Amino acid sequence: MPIIYDDEKSYRFHKSDSAERCFACNENSDRLLIVRQIKSMMLVHLCHNCIANNFSDYLLDNTRPWLGEKGNI
Numbered sequence: 001m002p003i004i005y006d007d008e009k010s011y012r013f014h015k016s017d018s019a020e021r022c023f024a025c026n027e028n029s030d031r032l033l034i035v036r037q038i039k040s041m042m043l044v045h046l047c048h049n050c051i052a053n054n055f056s057d058y059l060l061d062n063t064r065p066w067l068g069e070k071g072n073i
């Protein structure tokens, strides 16, 4: 069962985003990272090149708690 956070609306993906391709260059990369687009504050998938070339337009967002063996949530 997927974990539902009470701040779920803060973690929506951009409507044009796809998990299979880079949001910025449309490249079909198997190594995409999820970042937050500052303009829309929505999550998008980006390739490494686009993160490096557009670093001021995106934020790394790891604000969710990590769930694991040591987590109590």
Ligand SMILES: [Zn+2]
Pocket: 022, 023, 024, 025, 026, 027, 046, 047, 048, 049, 050, 051
């Ligand atoms: Zn890209």
